[in-house]
Amino acid sequence: xxxxxxxxxxxxxxxxxxxxxxxxxxxxxxxxxxxxxxxxxxxxxxxxxxxxxxxxxxxxxxxxxxxxxxxxxxxxxxxxxxxxxxxxxxxxxxxxxxxxxxxxxxxxxxxxxxxxxxxxxxxxxxxxxxxxxxxxxxxxxxxxxxxxxxxxxxxxxxxxxxxxxxxxxxxxxxxxxxxxxxxxxxxxxxxxxxxxxxxxxxxxxxxxxxxxxxxxxxxxxxxxxxxxxxxxxxxxxxxxxxxxxxxxxxxxxxxxxxxxxxxxxxxxxxxxxxxxxxxxxxxxxxxxxxxxxxxxxxxxxxxxxxxxxxxxxxxxxxxxxxxxxxxxxxxxxxxxxxxxxxxxxxxxxxxxxxxxxxxxxxxxxxxxxxxxxxxxxxxxxxxxxxxxxxxxxxxxxxxxxxxxxxxxxxxxxxxxx
Numbered sequence: 001x002x003x004x005x006x007x008x009x010x011x012x013x014x015x016x017x018x019x020x021x022x023x024x025x026x027x028x029x030x031x032x033x034x035x036x037x038x039x040x041x042x043x044x045x046x047x048x049x050x051x052x053x054x055x056x057x058x059x060x061x062x063x064x065x066x067x068x069x070x071x072x073x074x075x076x077x078x079x080x081x082x083x084x085x086x087x088x089x090x091x092x093x094x095x096x097x098x099x100x101x102x103x104x105x106x107x108x109x110x111x112x113x114x115x116x117x118x119x120x121x122x123x124x125x126x127x128x129x130x131x132x133x134x135x136x137x138x139x140x141x142x143x144x145x146x147x148x149x150x151x152x153x154x155x156x157x158x159x160x161x162x163x164x165x166x167x168x169x170x171x172x173x174x175x176x177x178x179x180x181x182x183x184x185x186x187x188x189x190x191x192x193x194x195x196x197x198x199x200x201x202x203x204x205x206x207x208x209x210x211x212x213x214x215x216x217x218x219x220x221x222x223x224x225x226x227x228x229x230x231x232x233x234x235x236x237x238x239x240x241x242x243x244x245x246x247x248x249x250x251x252x253x254x255x256x257x258x259x260x261x262x263x264x265x266x267x268x269x270x271x272x273x274x275x276x277x278x279x280x281x282x283x284x285x286x287x288x289x290x291x292x293x294x295x296x297x298x299x300x301x302x303x304x305x306x307x308x309x310x311x312x313x314x315x316x317x318x319x320x321x322x323x324x325x326x327x328x329x330x331x332x333x334x335x336x337x338x339x340x341x342x343x344x345x346x347x348x349x350x351x352x353x354x355x356x357x358x359x360x361x362x363x364x365x366x367x368x369x370x371x372x373x374x375x376x377x378x379x380x381x382x383x384x385x386x387x388x389x390x391x392x393x394x395x396x397x398x399x400x401x402x403x404x405x406x407x408x409x410x411x412x413x414x415x416x417x
Contacts, residue, residue: 001142001152003126004159004171005032007392008378008399010109012156015403017116023403025118026142026150028125028159033106035164039392044102046080047073047396048389049093055390057244058382059183063358067366067397076396080105083112094389124148129155129174131371138373154373154406156366158399161352161379163187171380172355179370181357183382186251187349188244189391194233194260195339198304202229205298206236210266213242213249214259214337221245224266229301232344234260240387243343244353250342262336264297274330281326285319292318305332351391355382365405366398375402 002013005027013023025032039045048055051073053065071079077087077095085108086098097104113120125145132139142150159171162185172182210224211234223238242260249258265273284292290312293302306312309329311321343349360369361376368374377398385391 001026001140001150001154002156002158002403003129003142003174004157004378005029005120005122006158006160006378007033007036007395008402009156009158010113011396011399012158012375012377012403012406013118014109014113014116015400016156016407017113017118017403019404019407021154021403021407023116023118024150024152025113025120026124026126026144027120027122030122032120032122033109035160035167036106036392037102038164039102040096040389042102043096043100044105045094045096045389045392046087046105047076047095047393049073049089049095051093051385051390051393055386056394057188057353057384058355058358060358061383063361063363063381064383064394064397066363067401068393071397071400073393076393079396080108084108092388121148121150126159126174129157129178129374131373140373154375156375156377156399156402156406157380158377158402159380161185161355162346163189163349163352163379165347167346169352175356175376175380178368178374180360180368183354183357184251185352185354186247187343187346187351188247188353188384189240189350189387190243190247190343190345190348191230191235192233192239192243192246192260193341193344195341196233198307199229199233200231202300202304203231205229205301207264207298207301210263211238211242212261212263213245213340214257214261215249216257217259219261220249227262233338233341234262237387240350244384244386246340247343247353250340258340259337260340262338264301264333264336266334268334270330270334273333274326277326277330281318281321285317287318289314289316289318289321292321305329305336308332308336350387351384352379353384355380355384358382366402367405373406375406377402 002009002025005025013025016023056064087095088098089095127145128143130141140155162169206228212222213220223241225238226236228236366375378395
């Protein structure tokens, strides 16, 4: 019995069925794969060619190694090719369906499960998972709000996390009732909320640059790419990558200071930026100070930078700027620090950080160390990946391992059709 019809749940059911087990998927939504359809902006970034334990987080990230080696990105692509999906690798190793449709990924998974005889029951909200012993044999019972009751030899909890609309984290309560501990949960791959009353004015401005998360003034992680200003802070792929580290810092203790450092011209050295500004201001000496960055950066961004440097409302012309004024303004282009207030909520997050403690799960099989016959996969486990296909790779790999293990094939190598 697989509780949850997301990516890892469908893969677990398919793997169990192919290993000779009778598998059933129990899903609370009207259909399976709801969250899968929204991944990759509707294209479904289903894995990344570079996936390895170094791209994952949690209390013990190396826990993911065995599952990732058993079904690595190349094996994921072969598996999907075998059930009808052609794929392509793009920039940074991201892998998408050749047709660029997330719905195609769901379609081929559903066809494969049907072919394998996997039963799918939707609209069934699981309220409890129980087990009984008859001699040495353990029997599991999955109970639903509708009154439905399912019985089987093994249960795989693959019911996802709290991220995305409609996800409530009820799955962790099921794990807790079965004796498992769950670490603190927080949204990951989410937009960063920053302090500053100027963000509504900057909303929609996009630049290419670098960003770093600072803990007590020290750089904790750095990313670069397209940065998008919003009315609450900054978004874009680099910020999503940094949000996991920011979330950790904000939760560590009350005294840690978490800041976002923006480097708007990260391809330039500081001395090159200062030289450029000085040369520019010499040429445009009769311009009003409030307009001195027009033609150099986005106009709205330039106005905010001048205000932060204390120059926007200064009367006079550019020729009247002092050396210290130029240096203060120039520093904002390579070292603009903004205090972080937090992450946007669960409905805006792509993945859940935290989950069932990996020390209570076997990395070789995804089986519970506390309850024989109970398995976990995907977002329920305290493993989460970077943005770029890594979380779906973990869903496929952990679901594959859990399904094979539950069917009694924990030592078998993956096979592809």
